[in-house]
Amino acid sequence: MPLCARCTAIYASYILLPxxxxxxxxxxxxxxxxxxxxPMLIDGLTQRWGLRESNNVLRVITGILSGIGQCLFIWFMSYMIIQILK
Ligand SMILES: [Zn+2]
Structure with a gap:
């Protein structure tokens, strides 16, 4: 599979954007x-630094949270741009 579990969860959570x-x-x-x-940063960085090993369930959960956060960011920035343009 070309995408890891974390990235798949991030992209899948973009479906929630609407x-x-x-x-x-x-x-x-x-x-x-x-x-x-x-959560994704902590999971990814502690794994990267060799402090612990993550697993796919943790990667999917932190990926979904990250994707939802990115959706919120997109909505927030869109809302701010619309308020400025009004
Ligand atoms: Zn990935």
Whole structure:
């Protein structure tokens, strides 16, 4: 498979992007979108540094959280651009 479990989960979670249209808009904060990247960063970096070994279940979970965070970031930035252009 050309993509790892983590990247597959990230791309798969992009499918959720249209559903964020129905979510409360105060959910779209830069802080939350960055916070959702932390599990993936911790999992990836501790594995990279040889401190521990990750597994595919952990990679998928952290990948989904990261993908949702990226969706929130896209919505947040889109919303900000629209507010500026108004
Ligand atoms: Zn990957």
């Amino acid at each position: 559903l964020f249209y129905f979510a409360p808009k105060n959910l779209f904060t830069l802080g939350l979108s960055i916070f959702l990247q932390l």
